[in-house]
Ligand SMILES: [Fe+2]
């Protein structure tokens with residue numbers, strides 16, 4: 001599988017989780033219930049961003065450069081997202097956790113859309129199908145301990 005298809009498939013699941021958490025948010029009436037809602041989502045999204053950065057962004061660096069280009073923007077947004085997860089985890093009260101959550105939703109959606117509409121298209125242009133599928137295999141291998149697949 002091409003790494004871009006694997007990452008797109010993960011985005012599809014994250015969109016579902018985002019919608020689910022967003023809908024539940026107004027009814028969550030304690031700080032710990034909000035923090036609890038975000039814990040698994042944050043863990044999975046950070047793993048997604050980490051793999052994306054390590055495998056796809058690193059492979060695109062020779063073509064797109066590191067400073068000031070789309071990779072710098074994507075990495076900045078990954079940091080912004082992780083920073084908001086940390087703020088939700090350590091929020092002092094319910095209202096501030098809710099505010100951080102409301103800031104997070106559009107940032108994640110816009111980030112995904114930029115990857116889907118711009119970055120993954122660049123990957124298809126600058127990397128060969130072979131490279132994309134080798135990266136896809138690395139991606140699946142790195143997931144093995146987490147999802148229990150038994151890959152060769
Ligand atoms: Fe990303």
Ligand SMILES: [Fe+2]
Nearest residue numbers: 007052112115
């Ligand atoms: Fe992504």
